[in-house]
Amino acid sequence: MASSSTSVVVSNKEKENKNTKKVTLKSSDGESFEVDESVAMESQTIKHIIEDGCANNEIPLPNVTSGILSRVIEYCKKHKEAAGESEPSVTSYTSNSTTNPLTEWDTEFVKVDQNTLFDLILAANYLDIKGLLDLTCKTVADMMKGKTPQEIRETFHIKNDYTPEEEAEVRKENQWAFE
Amino acid sequence: MAEMKRCTNIDRISNLPWDVLDTILVHIPLKEAVRTSILSSKWRYKWTGLSRFNIDDKCFPSYLSDKVLRWKVILKIIHQVQSNHGGPVEKFRLAAYCMPNHCDLDQWIWFLTDKGIKELILKEFDSIKRFKLPPEVFSCPQLSCLELYGCIIMLSPTFRGLNSLISLNLSHIYISCDTLESLIANCPVLERLTLINIDHSTVFKISNLNLKYLKIDSKFEDICLKSVPLLSTVDIRLRVKPRHSDQGKACNLVRVIGCLYSINKLILSSNFLEFLAYNDVPERLPAMLNHLLTLDLRDARLDSSKVVKVLLSILCSSPSLEELIISVSPLCRYTFLDFQRSECLVGLYFNKLKVVKIRGLLSTNHECEFIKFILAHSPVLETITIVTYGGEIIPNSVLLQFEPASEHVKVISLRS
Numbered sequence: 001m002a003s004s005s006t007s008v009v010v011s012n013k014e015k016e017n018k019n020t021k022k023v024t025l026k027s028s029d030g031e032s033f034e035v036d037e038s039v040a041m042e043s044q045t046i047k048h049i050i051e052d053g054c055a056n057n058e059i060p061l062p063n064v065t066s067g068i069l070s071r072v073i074e075y076c077k078k079h080k081e082a083a084g085e086s087e088p089s090v091t092s093y094t095s096n097s098t099t100n101p102l103t104e105w106d107t108e109f110v111k112v113d114q115n116t117l118f119d120l121i122l123a124a125n126y127l128d129i130k131g132l133l134d135l136t137c138k139t140v141a142d143m144m145k146g147k148t149p150q151e152i153r154e155t156f157h158i159k160n161d162y163t164p165e166e167e168a169e170v171r172k173e174n175q176w177a178f179e
Numbered sequence: 180m181a182e183m184k185r186c187t188n189i190d191r192i193s194n195l196p197w198d199v200l201d202t203i204l205v206h207i208p209l210k211e212a213v214r215t216s217i218l219s220s221k222w223r224y225k226w227t228g229l230s231r232f233n234i235d236d237k238c239f240p241s242y243l244s245d246k247v248l249r250w251k252v253i254l255k256i257i258h259q260v261q262s263n264h265g266g267p268v269e270k271f272r273l274a275a276y277c278m279p280n281h282c283d284l285d286q287w288i289w290f291l292t293d294k295g296i297k298e299l300i301l302k303e304f305d306s307i308k309r310f311k312l313p314p315e316v317f318s319c320p321q322l323s324c325l326e327l328y329g330c331i332i333m334l335s336p337t338f339r340g341l342n343s344l345i346s347l348n349l350s351h352i353y354i355s356c357d358t359l360e361s362l363i364a365n366c367p368v369l370e371r372l373t374l375i376n377i378d379h380s381t382v383f384k385i386s387n388l389n390l391k392y393l394k395i396d397s398k399f400e401d402i403c404l405k406s407v408p409l410l411s412t413v414d415i416r417l418r419v420k421p422r423h424s425d426q427g428k429a430c431n432l433v434r435v436i437g438c439l440y441s442i443n444k445l446i447l448s449s450n451f452l453e454f455l456a457y458n459d460v461p462e463r464l465p466a467m468l469n470h471l472l473t474l475d476l477r478d479a480r481l482d483s484s485k486v487v488k489v490l491l492s493i494l495c496s497s498p499s500l501e502e503l504i505i506s507v508s509p510l511c512r513y514t515f516l517d518f519q520r521s522e523c524l525v526g527l528y529f530n531k532l533k534v535v536k537i538r539g540l541l542s543t544n545h546e547c548e549f550i551k552f553i554l555a556h557s558p559v560l561e562t563i564t565i566v567t568y569g570g571e572i573i574p575n576s577v578l579l580q581f582e583p584a585s586e587h588v589k590v591i592s593l594r595s
Contacts, residue, residue, distance in 0.1 A: 118191040125199050133202060140192070141206035149217045156192045158218050170217050173259075176252045177213035179240040 023050065024058040025073070031066035032058060035073055042076040044128035063126045068119045071109075075132050078105060110139045114156075193221050197228065197266075205231045210238050213256075227263035231270040231298075232256075238275065249277040257287050270298035270324075285313045295321045297343070302328040302350075317341060317362070327352060334358055340365030350375040360384040376418075402435055410439055416448035416477070421457065430458040432489055437464045442471050445493070449478035449508060456485035462523040464496040472531075473502040481507050481514040495523040499531050503553075507539030509568065516545040518552060525552075528584075532557040538566035554583040554590075564591040 021037040025046070040059075041047040049059055061069065082102050100106070110117065117136060124132035144152055153160055162170065171178050192200070204212045204226065212226045234256065239249055253275070260268075271291055291299065292315045299322060301312075312327065314335040322341055326348040333354075344366040354362075354377060363372065364386050371392040374383070381400040385393065390407050394414040400422060404410070413436075428434075432455040436445070447455070474493060480486050494500070507514060518524055535553055540546045550565065560583065583590075 115189075115191070118195075121195070121199060125196065133199075137199065137202040138206050140203045144203075144215075145207050145211065149214055152215070153218055157188045157190045158193055158222075159190065160218070161220050162217070166220070167217060170223060174213050174216055176239070176243075176255070177210050178217075 026058045026060045027066040027069045028062050039076045039080045064123045068123050224263045227260045233272045235274045246278040268294040272300040274302040288313050292319045297321050298324040300326040346371040348373040353378045356380045356382050412444040414446035415451045417450040421454035431455045444473040446475040452486045456489050460488040468497050471497040475504040477506045478508045482511040491521045501531050502534045504536045516549040529557045533561045535563040540567045551581045554581045558584045560585040560588045562589045566593045
């Protein structure tokens with residue numbers, strides 16, 4: 001009995017039209033953002049607020065400005081969408097872990113100025129969004145890798161407050177790392 | 180989007196909350212993380228508070244090849260961490276060529292267990308099998324991943340189990356049968372177990388209600404998989420020729436594999452297949468392996484009729500099989516795929532089989548018949564890849580004669 005060679009995938013677009021629950025997030029500078037509850041719940045912090053029943057009208061986020069919040073929401077939307085469309089992962093212990101289909105999108109997403117990057121890190125930390133925190137932290141790590149200490153200072157505007165004697169002491173203390 | 184003009188020369192990294200900075204620094208090699216000590220006075224000891232330490236050969240300059248000196252460096256790192264570390268240490272990995280002082284190492288492990296270590300990886304010691312691992316490791320409440328190489332494991336009499344251990348990897352370890360059995364049985368959330376080159380254990384007795392993945396590559400005389408209801412993947416290679424077992428005992432295939440009702444993936448290698456073949460192999464297992472999706476035979480001695488019987492018996496017992504992979508041992512001068520003797524098999528259809536890969540064929544008649552049989556009995560087959568060693572590849576003219584049951588099957592025939 002021959003089977004058909006293609007299988008039908010239920011389109012997620014069909015689900016969009018259903019009545020989805022929404023929540024409103026309010027940034028520190030007073031702007032309101034209405035998002036799907038499921039997207040907002042990418043943030044563990046928000047998830048707990050909703051689950052504790054404290055999300056009546058709006059959820060205030062006093063630590064996040066509107067500019068950053070809109071970016072965070074963009075990230076959550078994109079990742080929620082992708083999670084919904086991918087096939088359930090088949091645990092295959094001999095193959096490598098599934099590659100992230102959003103790698104390119106993520107790379108573009110973090111192409112921002114340093115200030116915005118750090119704002120995103122702090123927002124991801126406060127909102128407890130693991131994927132975003134890992135992504136932004138890894139981006140900063142990549143900015144540090146392979147650079148000399150002076151180069152790192154310049155990149156991140158770190159002021160060297162060691163006296164020459166102190167600096168020599170530290171170098172000696174961790175000699176192996178500087179060779 | 181209009182954004183407020185901000186001064187862009189502020190040092191925002193030095194004041195990040197520690198757990199965030201830690202998340203950044205664990206992504207750079209340890210050597211570079213330690214170099215941050217020179218950035219400013221604030222940074223001097225930040226690196227000692229890292230939650231993860233990975234000490235490997237990259238930490239050492241290439242000229243430092245003396246293993247004693249290398250340990251001195253490691254000791255320096257360890258001491259600095261011990262003096263300054265505030266929070267928990269989640270992961271410690273030591274995989275470098277060095278010669279550890281066992282006293283120091285004991286002390287460090289004490290420190291780590293105190294710090295709630297979750298992932299401990301100790302590899303590549305100089306004095307293989309002489310390092311006795313401090314039993315404290317086995318009372319670490321938060322240990323979730325343990326990977327050990329080259330030490331002696333003994334459990335203290337007060338051993339109660341590792342309640343958080345999810346993954347256990349033991350390689351070149353000296354451990355007795357009973358200790359191993361006890362260790363495995365007392366890890367209630369264990370999911371992955373890997374045993375490579377285990378000494379002093381002649382019989383592996385594995386019993387764990389949560390175990391999902393098992394890999395063994397070792398010498399052993401016998402193996403017993405009891406009470407492993409969730410075991411999903413089994414990958415076993417036996418490193419020695421199996422001893423002839425006593426007559427009158429149950430067939431090894433039935434005893435060891437036949438009870439793995441939830442198995443999804445079976446990878447069986449060379450001598451282990453011979454081991455399974457001992458004592459009369461039935462045409463079919465007493466109970467079907469309804470969830471077996473992948474059967475992967477490696478280094479298979481298909482010149483042994485017994486081993487072929489093992490293959491056929493499993494095939495007859497796996498109605499849900501989706502992937503069949505067979506690698507014939509290069510030691511075979513001929514193959515004995517006498518499948519037509521199996522009444523069970525001849526009438527069987529592989530209704531879920533999608534992928535077949537057979538490598539190491541010798542283009543014998545038996546083999547051609549077997550391939551023809553597979554093609555004719557696999558209605559949903561998508562690809563079949565055949566690789567012959569030396570000799571002729573199965574000619575296209577022969578392949579074209581086969582009448583596959585599946586309309587869209589792709590037949591790939593290669594020569595290695």
